Amino acid sequence: MAIFESTRGLIEETEKSGLPIWEYVLKTSCEESNISEEQSWEMMGKTFDAMLESYRSYDQFQVSASGLVGGDAEKMRVARNSGDTICGSFIGSVIATALTVSECNACMHRIVAAPTAGSCGVLPAVLLPYAHVKDLSRDDLIKALYVASGFGAVIAQRASISGAEAGCQAEIGSASAMAAAALVYLHGGDLRMMENSVAMALKNMMGLVCDPVAGLVEVPCVKRNVAGAMNALASAEMALAGIESRIPADEVIDTMKVVGSMLPPSLRETGEGGIAASPTAHRLFPDGPKI
Numbered sequence: 001m002a003i004f005e006s007t008r009g010l011i012e013e014t015e016k017s018g019l020p021i022w023e024y025v026l027k028t029s030c031e032e033s034n035i036s037e038e039q040s041w042e043m044m045g046k047t048f049d050a051m052l053e054s055y056r057s058y059d060q061f062q063v064s065a066s067g068l069v070g071g072d073a074e075k076m077r078v079a080r081n082s083g084d085t086i087c088g089s090f091i092g093s094v095i096a097t098a099l100t101v102s103e104c105n106a107c108m109h110r111i112v113a114a115p116t117a118g119s120c121g122v123l124p125a126v127l128l129p130y131a132h133v134k135d136l137s138r139d140d141l142i143k144a145l146y147v148a149s150g151f152g153a154v155i156a157q158r159a160s161i162s163g164a165e166a167g168c169q170a171e172i173g174s175a176s177a178m179a180a181a182a183l184v185y186l187h188g189g190d191l192r193m194m195e196n197s198v199a200m201a202l203k204n205m206m207g208l209v210c211d212p213v214a215g216l217v218e219v220p221c222v223k224r225n226v227a228g229a230m231n232a233l234a235s236a237e238m239a240l241a242g243i244e245s246r247i248p249a250d251e252v253i254d255t256m257k258v259v260g261s262m263l264p265p266s267l268r269e270t271g272e273g274g275i276a277a278s279p280t281a282h283r284l285f286p287d288g289p290k291i
Ligand code: SF4
Pocket: 118, 119, 162, 163, 164, 167, 168, 169, 171, 172, 209, 210, 211, 212, 216, 217, 218, 220, 221, 224, 269
């Protein structure tokens, strides 16, 4: 993927090119990685297919090796199908999809790290239900993945997408920002709206620590994917309504990097702090992190 240095640069260069943003990201990334546009499109198509397959591979009876994760996506699906929910069918699908793909990751299925394995549920959680409701094509969703990857590349370049480096704000936060931009694109929003959605999504996740119980990407990771997806929806919705972030996206990304560097090691994927240090986590895993 192309290394875009700023969201502002990405947007201004896209405007100059006269291309839709997905195509600008596609062309630029091909130039940098020296592959043809056909090859790139095929690879992104395979990425989308793998994302879809990770959703379809769910087994409601399977639990993770630790026993901490499994079956919650099915509970959510049953609740949504009952019609008796607070949030309604679409949001119920988003929550269920985030749980589905994240549980599959915990159960060692093949998933798409988008941008990481721990945050693999966020993008499919918003893209698949939205595509279903709007009857979108596979090509539409591949284009949305290019949009998400363009903004994700900026975050990776300017800050980090690693929980070990900058906390969960860099994993679930980045996934949420990428998903927000993809949603704005799919809903017909303009480039400024995409930029604003990224800024708002990341601000809402600022300071989120990485604290996996026993060092396993299970608790709180699986349910945190739901939060990332819901935040993406809200950020995209606000941006599409014309609400702007008072702080530009690039400054938010830079701030996330600073905040990440201030987090102690115990809150950066070591499984030693945060929820991982709760009494119940200690009782479940008295010998500490497994990794
Ligand atoms: S808590 Fe850590 S391991 Fe879990 S999703 Fe967040 S960054 Fe990844």
